[in-house]
Amino acid sequence: MSESPIYGSDEESQEIERLESTLPPSLQRSASSLFETLHSSTSIHHSSSQHSANLITSPQPNRDSHRENHFNSVYLSSNHHSRTPSQHRGATAAALNVPTSINAPQPQHPANKQFKNLLISKLSKSENGRESSPIPMPKPKFNEDYFKPAMNTKQSSTGVLWVTERASEYGYDSEHVGDWANLGQGAPEHGDTIPGSFPRPKTIPVTDESKEYAPTAGIKPLREAVANYYNETYRQNKSSKYTYKNVCIVPGGRAGLTRIASIISDCYLSFFLPDYTAYAEMLSLFKNFSPIPVPLNESDNYDIHLEMIKQELTRGVSALLTSNPRNPTGRCMKRDQLKQLHDLCREKCLLIMDEFYSHYYYDDNCSGSSISSAEYIDNVNHDPVLILNGLTKAFRLPGWRICWILGPEEYISALSSAGSFLDGGSNSPFQFAAVDFLKPLSVKQEMKALQVHFKMKRDYIVGRLVKMGFNLNEKNIPNSTFYLWLNLSHLPHKLSNCLGFFHECLHEKVIVVPGFFFLINPQNLSRLEDVIWYHYVRISYGPELHHLEKGMDGIENILYRFGCLPYELKK
Numbered sequence: 001m002s003e004s005p006i007y008g009s010d011e012e013s014q015e016i017e018r019l020e021s022t023l024p025p026s027l028q029r030s031a032s033s034l035f036e037t038l039h040s041s042t043s044i045h046h047s048s049s050q051h052s053a054n055l056i057t058s059p060q061p062n063r064d065s066h067r068e069n070h071f072n073s074v075y076l077s078s079n080h081h082s083r084t085p086s087q088h089r090g091a092t093a094a095a096l097n098v099p100t101s102i103n104a105p106q107p108q109h110p111a112n113k114q115f116k117n118l119l120i121s122k123l124s125k126s127e128n129g130r131e132s133s134p135i136p137m138p139k140p141k142f143n144e145d146y147f148k149p150a151m152n153t154k155q156s157s158t159g160v161l162w163v164t165e166r167a168s169e170y171g172y173d174s175e176h177v178g179d180w181a182n183l184g185q186g187a188p189e190h191g192d193t194i195p196g197s198f199p200r201p202k203t204i205p206v207t208d209e210s211k212e213y214a215p216t217a218g219i220k221p222l223r224e225a226v227a228n229y230y231n232e233t234y235r236q237n238k239s240s241k242y243t244y245k246n247v248c249i250v251p252g253g254r255a256g257l258t259r260i261a262s263i264i265s266d267c268y269l270s271f272f273l274p275d276y277t278a279y280a281e282m283l284s285l286f287k288n289f290s291p292i293p294v295p296l297n298e299s300d301n302y303d304i305h306l307e308m309i310k311q312e313l314t315r316g317v318s319a320l321l322t323s324n325p326r327n328p329t330g331r332c333m334k335r336d337q338l339k340q341l342h343d344l345c346r347e348k349c350l351l352i353m354d355e356f357y358s359h360y361y362y363d364d365n366c367s368g369s370s371i372s373s374a375e376y377i378d379n380v381n382h383d384p385v386l387i388l389n390g391l392t393k394a395f396r397l398p399g400w401r402i403c404w405i406l407g408p409e410e411y412i413s414a415l416s417s418a419g420s421f422l423d424g425g426s427n428s429p430f431q432f433a434a435v436d437f438l439k440p441l442s443v444k445q446e447m448k449a450l451q452v453h454f455k456m457k458r459d460y461i462v463g464r465l466v467k468m469g470f471n472l473n474e475k476n477i478p479n480s481t482f483y484l485w486l487n488l489s490h491l492p493h494k495l496s497n498c499l500g501f502f503h504e505c506l507h508e509k510v511i512v513v514p515g516f517f518f519l520i521n522p523q524n525l526s527r528l529e530d531v532i533w534y535h536y537v538r539i540s541y542g543p544e545l546h547h548l549e550k551g552m553d554g555i556e557n558i559l560y561r562f563g564c565l566p567y568e569l570k571k
Helices: 010-021 025-030 036-048 085-094 115-122 160-166 220-234 253-263 279-285 306-314 334-344 409-422 428-438 439-465 498-507 545-561
Strands: 058-062 070-074 247-250 268-272 290-295 317-321 350-354 385-390 404-405 481-485 536-540
Touching: 010 058, 085 350, 085 404, 160 409, 220 404, 220 439, 247 409, 253 350, 253 385, 253 404, 253 409, 268 279, 290 306, 306 317, 306 334, 334 350, 350 439, 428 439, 439 481, 439 545, 498 536, 498 545
Parallel strands: 268 290, 268 317, 317 350, 350 385
Antiparallel strands: 058 070, 247 404, 385 404, 481 536
């Protein structure tokens, strides 16, 4: 393979195009190509000027003054010498805007190999004091030309899996984390690391009974324990109570969502953006309903307004899916909002309430209390509400894959039948072991310990990021979950773009999730290019504190190299 010391290798040229090929198809269709944008802006610049400057990225303004969501990369230099941060800022005056609409004409790839490699070189050579900065590229361990009969090759990774795959190409090993800070993970710390929390089980009894297949709706003792917990915690003053017949045990949250998707039919299903990335695949695979994305407004921190729900019901929506508390924004609906939502949808619309983060709630002085739709259901067998939760988040046992769905008996019966052909049901020994976890008083004590600990971690990363100059206030600081939806739009150059920020984080052994993964656009049925969150990343404070410290140190190092730290933090 030939290689030029100036322009880089043919392999580099191929790999930069392969980067975008790993993104989900909806993002590839909605987002302008990084390579083509570079080529376009370079062609424009070369036709108007022979002067040199630096490679920068800047958000493109659009009609919504609150949004700066488009990725505009501008190539302005042909020299490879590092510049100081002040020189980089001086180069911004020469920035060129490049349209990113999917309707915009797409430039052709450069025919000149040296010119093409020069573009690659600008992404690979020294940037702000770092000698090498290759774009993270997948390196397949298989023959890409090999024919794969009947395989859906268009299936793509969800956001968390995608960032993990890219990080692994830089040496990250999920089984031996080492000195990496995985702030992209969707799971809480799982060890005996939280003061006041019950010890995680070290062994699981395997009785003769548990060696059998469990029923696809779950074992009766666990179903009864779940029903009793919800009755004692949320429905003490209600005459209508849950029984085991209102509970279906499922092997994980995704399995629960898949079962739900399989039993609904001939309807419009609305969901809000941004939200949980795995919704995208689930909503796109099933053809028995029509998914309708409803973008929320960035200017009011993505709040769900009841007027918006009314509009959805008016246009014929009969199912609504949402996470509460919300992933990725970390915000939870207030109790009066949740009550009004139920009053509005009762008898009109199936509510599918993803409540996996309901116990990560910090607005009640970390008392162990939580918010659940179960509190606002009048009749458990009449109100069309399905609630998902489980051991994954609140009990910090994601590897157990023991979760549940609560709902009317008729829905639960259908969900049980669906499990017989979709997943076969949950692990039997773990179901028996989980029964004792759900004693209401024990759960409240456990949740209080969890809330105190995770609020401490939230306050730590918020404090560090505020000192670095990020705009975090009472409106956008999460009051639940263990996620922070971080706005990058004030940062210079490539850092204002989630892919550029992600790229720099990899060199600090830090993993974050780019914001555009939370654009859930199944089947690419909607024109959503104007709401892609290029200037956001999701940061998880699920990991242990020492990993958060490492992650914050890494982000601070990035800002230092780009000359955008507040004066008091400059080294």
